[in-house]
Amino acid sequence: MGIRKKSAAKNPPMLSHDFVIQNHADIVSCVAMVFLLGLMFEVTSKAAVLFITVQYNVTISSNEGPEETAVNHFHHGIKDLATVFFYMLVAIIMHAIIQEYVLDKINRKMHFSKTKHSKFNESGQLSAFYLFSFGWGASILLSENFLSNPVSLWEGYPHTLMPFQMKFYYICQLGYWLHALPELYFQKTKKEDVPRQLVYISLYLVHIAGAYILNLNRLGLVLLVLHYFVELIFHISRLLYFSNENRQTGFTVWALMFVLGRLLTLSLSVLTVGFGLANAEQQRLDLAAGNFNVLSVRITVLAGICFTQAFMMWKFINFQLRLWREQAQPQAAKKKQGPAKSKSKKDKANGVNGVSANGADSPRTKKEKSS
Template sequence: MALKGRKTNKNVPIMSHEFVIQNHADIVSCVAMVFVIGLMVQATAPISYMFIAMQHNVNQSEASNQIDPYVKYTYGSKDICAVFFYLLLCIVTHAIVQEYVLDKIIKKLHLSKVKNNKFNESGQLLAFYLFSIIWGGDIIFWENFIFNISSLWEGYPHTDMSSMLKFYFIIQMAYWLHTYTELYFQKVKKEDMFPKIQQATIMFMYILAAYIFNFSRVGILLLVLHYLSEAMYHILQLLEFFDKEENNNKVMQTVGSLASNIVFVTSRFGSIILAVLTFWFGLSQQSAHQGIDLQTFNFNSPGFRLLALFSVCSLQAYLMFDFITNQIKQFREIQPYYSGGGSSTKKVVNKKQLLKKQKDNVKRIHDEDNELTEVDQNTKKPSPISR
């Protein structure tokens, strides 16, 4: 299946940046196919297998009384190859979701270029968050991390991982690394790059730290909690693009915003509770595995536990601070509508605000009309005054 490139009115040179951007999904899929075809050739199969399959499986001793029927894995340098291969697949998947899902929805909505970018960003992130929540929740259920919460710290260091748990972290790292490539493929403006780079860098560093320092069990729980709150936020963002009648959707927006806020705050406090239970109470009770030992990949020392706890709690505090700041800003914006003197004063104020809002809407629609895509240039938009 070939992915369609973006339509253009002129033929671009093959070796140009525009050609690479328009056909990047096909180019990347061809590179990924090289590794797949390499499995069919005996000479190149070991190299291709190193990129596609999970590496560093743990050999269990036959003298052990209890042998796990499932193959366990640890981490190592060969994981870089797997991250690279699945980074390519993330780029291709990103293009498939964009072309066969988001672009078809956008054509029906007739959005401006600015709103197109916001819709695409929320749509892509929501697809990834929902996928990660479902997959991560399935791993948490089968690994019994919820009903046996003490397994988050008992037996540390958790150097052995199941194949699905290891694969989950490989995909997570590959996805957030592919975000950097999308800055080029999507031709993101310089002023819009920093928030995306900041988010991708923070997420990648936290996932990598949990993977390397053998905190994968508590790490996957923290990821699912974080993705749950982010998914609720982006669902609310996408619903706003489908709202046509403001009066009929005020209740829905209010309920959706309240639910999103509750999930966000709950996720933040849940993450802090998990971090305190694991790093402050749980790991401190593992007296047989105290201190840093690089040979056994043990990082259970008081200083390291405090650093890990501070890292998690500081991120949650930053997210809560940003959340509270936005809530205060929104409250200040709507406060003038509910303040004023007598009823006559309120009517005058409301009338002035209505006229100002109508003028702003006319100006906004005129600006958005100039930013419409070529398909929507001839589409006549109704005036907000005539609604």
């Protein structure tokens, strides 16, 4: 079951911080195995099912076609917390597998600096997650015809019933971003980086959980797929940049897609919440029916989305201005020195050659703040 390689010469004391960090993947694997083994025994199977399988199944009969068919849908409830916890454990295990068998091997070949090593691991993990989430979410949008019929984003609200794939998608999303909290400890994140990471993770959890609980799951899915696509471009661009610092075209593409993504997010949110739900027939608070279509909730949702998008754009603009200043300084210094004076290798390493000393990690630093 071992996932991470251990050094026999450096075995930390049992149950110490170093021991937990070094063996956290194996420990979590054992905990997850307990739930799986619970399915084998009748006494524990009912409890284990709560953690492993998707809850709140509703069977709806359909008379379409020559024969009557039954379609399974799902709604949300308090039992989903147990399922989210289990898939948080799965996310921790997958994180360790990708780190050990993919990223660590590349790091050993590339010989990155300590800063680049950390940023490469971060982009590698998030690239895998965003690629998987974007592909999965896009397939749900196509199968449910949300893109071809945008009116379905608000028509028939509240959307209390979800197909299996959509509910499982939300469960996995919540599990993944919850797993990022203990990963701050497992990855020994620097104290000065913890507040930034907490803001970053909290924004995801609040928005995903909000869409899930308020039955705005269709709008939430569209916005997640759009956002993940933009994030995927950024992290792939950064991985390419780490392999060759001359490959910076991807950041230009990402900058354009970032601005376009913010505009599309605001447009879809205002269209769905500000116009679609505002003109719906049922505009009353009904917790039993899952109807949250009242003015106060709509204003809160729109204010939250607008604030987040404005916050991201503010961070993005500040980053671009700082990047332009950093690139302008070496150019000005080059003009003063004259063409006859060549740059030394040390100057290039320190960022005099048009890239700042932390140029490899500065795009991600600002982007994570804006996310």
